[in-house]
Amino acid sequence: MSIDSRMESHLQSQRQRHLDELLGLLRIPSISALSIHKEDVAIAAAFLAEALTAAGMENVKVFPTEGHPVVYGDYLHAPGKPTVLVYGHYDVQPVDPLNLWDNGPFEPSIVNNKIFARGASDDKGPTYLHIKALETILQTNGSLPVNVKFCIEGEEEIGSPHLEPFIDTHRDLLKADVLLISDTTIIGPNQPAICYGLRGLCSLEVHVQAAKSDLHSGLFGGAVPNALHAMTELLASLHDHEGKVLVEGFYEDVAPLTPEEREELAKLPQDDQAYMQSLGLNELVGEPGFTTIERTTARPTLELNGVYGGFQGEGSKTVIPAEAHAKITCRLVNNQDPQKILDQIETHLKSHEPKGVTVTITRHDHAKPFIADYHQPAIQTAVDAYQFAYDVEPHFMRMGGSIPIVEAFDRLLNLPVVLMGFSLPDENFHAPNEHFALDNFDKGLRALVYYYTHLERV
Numbered sequence: 001m002s003i004d005s006r007m008e009s010h011l012q013s014q015r016q017r018h019l020d021e022l023l024g025l026l027r028i029p030s031i032s033a034l035s036i037h038k039e040d041v042a043i044a045a046a047f048l049a050e051a052l053t054a055a056g057m058e059n060v061k062v063f064p065t066e067g068h069p070v071v072y073g074d075y076l077h078a079p080g081k082p083t084v085l086v087y088g089h090y091d092v093q094p095v096d097p098l099n100l101w102d103n104g105p106f107e108p109s110i111v112n113n114k115i116f117a118r119g120a121s122d123d124k125g126p127t128y129l130h131i132k133a134l135e136t137i138l139q140t141n142g143s144l145p146v147n148v149k150f151c152i153e154g155e156e157e158i159g160s161p162h163l164e165p166f167i168d169t170h171r172d173l174l175k176a177d178v179l180l181i182s183d184t185t186i187i188g189p190n191q192p193a194i195c196y197g198l199r200g201l202c203s204l205e206v207h208v209q210a211a212k213s214d215l216h217s218g219l220f221g222g223a224v225p226n227a228l229h230a231m232t233e234l235l236a237s238l239h240d241h242e243g244k245v246l247v248e249g250f251y252e253d254v255a256p257l258t259p260e261e262r263e264e265l266a267k268l269p270q271d272d273q274a275y276m277q278s279l280g281l282n283e284l285v286g287e288p289g290f291t292t293i294e295r296t297t298a299r300p301t302l303e304l305n306g307v308y309g310g311f312q313g314e315g316s317k318t319v320i321p322a323e324a325h326a327k328i329t330c331r332l333v334n335n336q337d338p339q340k341i342l343d344q345i346e347t348h349l350k351s352h353e354p355k356g357v358t359v360t361i362t363r364h365d366h367a368k369p370f371i372a373d374y375h376q377p378a379i380q381t382a383v384d385a386y387q388f389a390y391d392v393e394p395h396f397m398r399m400g401g402s403i404p405i406v407e408a409f410d411r412l413l414n415l416p417v418v419l420m421g422f423s424l425p426d427e428n429f430h431a432p433n434e435h436f437a438l439d440n441f442d443k444g445l446r447a448l449v450y451y452y453t454h455l456e457r458v
Contacts, residue, residue, distance in 0.1 A: 007137065027107070032155050083178075087181045149174060178416045181421075192386040194383065207325055227321045228324045245300070370403075385447040423436065
């Protein structure tokens, strides 16, 4: 199967216009985490609302929230046909460190067939593909074969704090038969993959307090507790020497991988030696009994993200630190509950509290994991779409990262979720020199045109 030759011609003839419009969106510094860019986030929302209108969507509206706005638009002229809800986000990560960018992060450039700009791959580029794919179908066919709704938010990079209440309040507005998202990765330049699972997340901060202030190490050393010593002792209790988490109950709710899943994950290309070399490592570590891919996508983790305390300036300062801090995040898999995991970690840390110090826990973000049945027809249509555009059969995979709102969509709207990404894992999202391959821009458009024009059959 293929797509209409008129649509192929349209994509080719309008390619430069499509690119130019995307570059315009990428010039907007819509950094949701920084209040100084609040107006820029609103400008990006307005830009997308105009793009949806120009593409032929109706009922386009920018909904205010207590944070950044949600952009909505729809096309509902296919009675009896499926309704697709398209989710994406237009906010981006901060750009630090700025000195590591080859060009300005909001001065998009095309080099070596790649678009370089903050948000190019995560998630402005992939989200924009949906708008242009539907525009292509409308302008060549005069109508869409399915109904479509857009929900594009401006807070994904800060945990989507106001989107779940928005979904809950607007369940009727967002009601659909399938949720389609392009905020995941594929495996390689010409190897697509359908993501059917996302890890959940929980995070916390640990504060260790010893004396009321830093102390002179000569006058007090040997008689008083050292907050850094206590912190390192505490953190060392969280794992064994192989990397298994030692928090009691941490693994008890983990759904084991089925033989079929392990077989599918084993098909994914993974060269541990090349993987180590690319990361500058001489050895891999992790939970025993699992492959690298299983460890990074389908098993839970507990990671230290930062440990600090005491004197950190230039030279030496002979003090015994009174305080020490650590930041911890866990990636969770299906059946694990973030709040239960946080309870277990807090119990563990309190029970291992070293002598002479007080341990305080502050909880932060959390999100539930998501898992889908990849046999369902909406996902199998994505298999066909990838095969058409890339001329190769896609793999099935889980993704190690988290998209917290996916589980909320699934829970509140009770609809199949199709994670159909086009970004490459090495495109530096959240890092300097983020980029998006134009090859996936082109193939992504063809895959989405195929998906929208063939979904009605299932």
